[in-house]
Every structure is written in structure tokens, then in C-alpha cells.
Amino acid sequence: MSKILIRGAKVLGGEPQDVLIDGETIAEVGAGLSAEGAEVVEAGGKVLLPGLVDLHTHLREPGREDSETVLTGTRAAASGGYTAVFAMANTFPVADTAGVVEQVWRLGREHGYCDVQPIGAVTVGLEGRKLAELGAMHESAAGVTVFSDDGKCVDDAVIMRRALEYVKAFGGVVAQHAQEPRLTEGAQMNEGVVSAELGLGGWPAVAEESVIARDVLLADHVGSRVHICHLSTAGSVEIVRWAKARGIQVTAEVTPHHLLLTDELVRTYNPVYKVNPPLRTERDVLTLREALADGTIDIVATDHAPHPHEDKDCEWAAAAMGMVGLETALSVVQETMVDTGLLDWAGVADRMSFKPAQIGQATGHGRPVSAGEPANLTLVDTAYRGRVDPAGFASRSRNTPYEGRELPGRVTHTWLRGKATLVDGKLT
Numbered sequence: 001m002s003k004i005l006i007r008g009a010k011v012l013g014g015e016p017q018d019v020l021i022d023g024e025t026i027a028e029v030g031a032g033l034s035a036e037g038a039e040v041v042e043a044g045g046k047v048l049l050p051g052l053v054d055l056h057t058h059l060r061e062p063g064r065e066d067s068e069t070v071l072t073g074t075r076a077a078a079s080g081g082y083t084a085v086f087a088m089a090n091t092f093p094v095a096d097t098a099g100v101v102e103q104v105w106r107l108g109r110e111h112g113y114c115d116v117q118p119i120g121a122v123t124v125g126l127e128g129r130k131l132a133e134l135g136a137m138h139e140s141a142a143g144v145t146v147f148s149d150d151g152k153c154v155d156d157a158v159i160m161r162r163a164l165e166y167v168k169a170f171g172g173v174v175a176q177h178a179q180e181p182r183l184t185e186g187a188q189m190n191e192g193v194v195s196a197e198l199g200l201g202g203w204p205a206v207a208e209e210s211v212i213a214r215d216v217l218l219a220d221h222v223g224s225r226v227h228i229c230h231l232s233t234a235g236s237v238e239i240v241r242w243a244k245a246r247g248i249q250v251t252a253e254v255t256p257h258h259l260l261l262t263d264e265l266v267r268t269y270n271p272v273y274k275v276n277p278p279l280r281t282e283r284d285v286l287t288l289r290e291a292l293a294d295g296t297i298d299i300v301a302t303d304h305a306p307h308p309h310e311d312k313d314c315e316w317a318a319a320a321m322g323m324v325g326l327e328t329a330l331s332v333v334q335e336t337m338v339d340t341g342l343l344d345w346a347g348v349a350d351r352m353s354f355k356p357a358q359i360g361q362a363t364g365h366g367r368p369v370s371a372g373e374p375a376n377l378t379l380v381d382t383a384y385r386g387r388v389d390p391a392g393f394a395s396r397s398r399n400t401p402y403e404g405r406e407l408p409g410r411v412t413h414t415w416l417r418g419k420a421t422l423v424d425g426k427l428t
């Protein structure tokens with residue numbers, strides 16, 4: 001097996017060290033390690049992190065291969081420093097059976113850029129009426145542990161309760177897309193000053209918060225685990241903080257775009273800013289950053305949502321909701337959390353690797369950078385600053401809100417079980 005010596009990297013942002021990879025495993029971490037028989041990667045000044053884990057990715061295959069495929073999506077993931085992604089179930093057909101989740105899982109393994117852990121649908125066809133075959137998906141080769149109807153809210157309280165009861169039996173988790181459907185009928189953007197001025201249908205914060213409040217109470221009642229997808233309002237933070245203080249088993253994620261962008265951008269009417277949940281206010285953004293720093297929000301998840309050009313290049317009302325995110329996530333987190341002093345690199349490793357792997361039970365991922373662990377690693381040039389150029393994306397889609405924006409940080413290398421998937425910023 002091949003040996004790789006990563007020389008002088010700041011492991012989790014700490015003192016420079018050498019990391020020796022032997023085959024699929026980290027063999028040794030220390031100062032002045034011998035390079036004998038090893039390929040050397042000079043990493044002076046760069047930060048070495050455990051491979052990132054995304055609990056919320058839309059890979060679009062099967063069914064919408066014009067937006068993304070497992071291959072292009074996992075190449076985008078490797079490019080962004082990820083070694084594992086959880087693929088949402090809203091594909092065509094829906095990932096609501098053992099057959100579909102196994103297919104997606106297998107494609108990820110075959111391509112070899114990034115492990116793909118399928119998320120199973122909570123209800124058949126995401127229709128919200130009948131529980132999907134949660135047990136069969138869990139027992140399949142894909143070993144599904146996370147279930148979500150993401151894109152849609154599980155709004156029926158009885159279905160949500162049953163799902164929580166069901167996954168409790170095998171220690172799974174239900175990931176909720178919290179959006180009260182009646183309160184968001186015709187909604188086009190955050191409900192507030194800007195929506196009133198623009199005359200666009202408003203998406204009130206209470207539509208998210210009321211579902212989160214109900215679901216933490218249901219999780220408490222059942223004694224099961226609930227995960228809140230893409231939390232976007234200050235009020236949602238308050239509810240999660242309250243629930244955690246009560247000992248309720250709730251975890252929550254925030255997207256990079258909700259840490260940086262506000263609803264003021266909707267004034268441009270550029271559909272690239274149209275997303276679900278919508279961009280909120282500056283007060284929400286600042287509260288989300290603080291909550292991620294203090295651990296109320298557990299993780300950063302991308303909600304990578306690729307759409308083809310024609311679905312975004314149209315008027316605001318007709319445009320699809322969503323943004324790509326895998327290739328810019330770490331840069332946005334550096335900009336909003338590290339360069340602002342809210343989080344150090346160990347904190348980033350926690351929020352983008354350790355915790356998401358733990359919530360999703362991604363075996364072999366989110367492990368410490370130490371001897372004997374699987375060599376899932378990402379190397380970041382944190383001193384870099386540059387403009388985002390979507391033309392260079394590995395994703396099949398280009399719907400990024402950051403085109404032309406200057407952001408810090410650049411992932412130069414990614415290793416999946418010792419195999420380089422990204423070298424000097426280029427996919428292998």
C-alpha cells in the first residue's frame with residue numbers, strides 16, 4: 001500500500017505536525033516524521049481537518065440527472081473537502097424503499113470520490129400520508145439511520161409521532177424540514193419589511209418555529225431523536241435552546257447561506273437568492289452565528305440544491321428554490337465564523353465533521369486526526385482569498401449566490417480512506 005506524508009500541517013488549526021498515511025489509515029502523527037518510502041505533501045501553513053461530512057445534500061439521482069448525479073455531486077463534495085455526504089430522499093423515484101437507497105449508496109461507493117449515505121423518506125412518495133418502509137431501509141446494505149421528507153414538511157402530527165416511535169427502536173433520527181404548509185402558501189421570500197415593500201408573498205418565521213416547537217415536544221413525549229434541518233430564524237434558536245435545556249434529544253443544522261446572506265438581496269430579484277427556507281434578516285443571521293458558536297446549533301449542513309440553468313434563469317416567482325453549496329461551504333464558514341473570531345478550526349472540525357458524523361452515524365467519518373483512524377482528511381489553504389467562479393465547479397449546476405464574491409480559504413487536498421480525491425485543487 002502507498003504511503004503519504006503530509007508535512008507541517010496545522011492539525012485542527014494547532015501546532016504544525018506531520019501526518020503519515022499508510023494505505024487507508026493514519027499511521028502516525030508527530031513532529032519530524034520520516035518521509036522514507038512516502039510521497040510527500042508539503043502542507044506548511046495549511047490547516048488539516050478531518051474529512052467534512054454533510055448531513056444535507058441533494059444529489060438528484062435518480063431522476064434529475066440534468067441537475068446533478070451521484071458522480072458529479074460527489075466530485076463537488078470532494079472538491080469542497082467532504083468525504084461523506086447524506087443524500088436527501090426527494091429523488092424520482094423517491095428514496096422510500098430499500099431498493100432505491102441501496103442503488104444510491106452503491107453508486108457512491110463505485111465512483112469513489114465521497115461516501116454517500118442515503119437518507120430514507122419518512123412517508124411513501126413524500127406524500128405525508130403513510131410511513132415508508134423505515135425498517136427495511138435501515139436493514140438494507142445502505143443501513144439508513146436518517147429519515148426525512150426534506151423539501152416537504154412532515155406536517156401531520158400523528159405521522160411524525162409514529163416516525164419518531166419507529167426510528168427509536170434502532171436509534172435512528174427523523175430530520176424535519178420545518179415548514180407549516182398552510183402558513184407558507186404562495187410564499188416567495190421572508191415575511192418582513194422587504195417582502196412588504198416588494199409586494200412578494202411572505203414566509204413568516206412562525207411557519208418554521210411552530211413546527212419546531214411541536215416536534216421537540218413530540219420527541220420529548222416519545223423519547224426519540226429529532227433533527228431540525230436548515231434552521232433559519234432567531235426564534236427557532238430560542239426553541240432549540242429551550243428544548244436542549246430540558247434534555248430533549250434535538251439537534252439542529254444551519255446552512256452556510258443562512259450564516260451570510262439576508263433578505264435584502266431579494267431586492268435584486270435575482271432568483272439565485274431564492275431558497276427554502278428563505279434568506280432572513282440580519283438579526284437572524286447574527287443570532288444563527290452565535291448559536292452555532294455556543295453549540296445550540298450543532299452543525300453546518302449545505303442543503304446543496306442543484307438546479308439546471310433554465311429552472312433558475314427566469315422571473316422570481318417561477319424560479320426553483322435552492323442553491324448549490326458543497327464547493328463553497330467551508331469558505332463561507334471561514335468568512336462568517338472563523339475570521340470573525342466566533343469559532344476556531346477545532347470548532348469547525350466539530351461542526352462540519354465530528355458532530356454531523358455522530359448525528360448520522362457515519363461509520364469511519366468524523367474521527368480524530370490520530371494514529372489508527374481512517375485517513376479521511378482535508379487540507380485547507382486558509383490564507384487564500386479569491387473570487388468564486390462557478391465555471392470551475394465540479395457540480396453539474398451553477399446556481400451559486402456567491403458568483404464573483406471574494407471569499408477566504410481553499411481546499412487543496414482531500415483524502416478518502418487514504419486515496420487522494422483532490423490534489424492541489426484538482427480532482428483526481
Ligand SMILES: [Zn+2]
Pocket residue numbers: 150151152177229230276277
Ligand atoms: Zn429542506
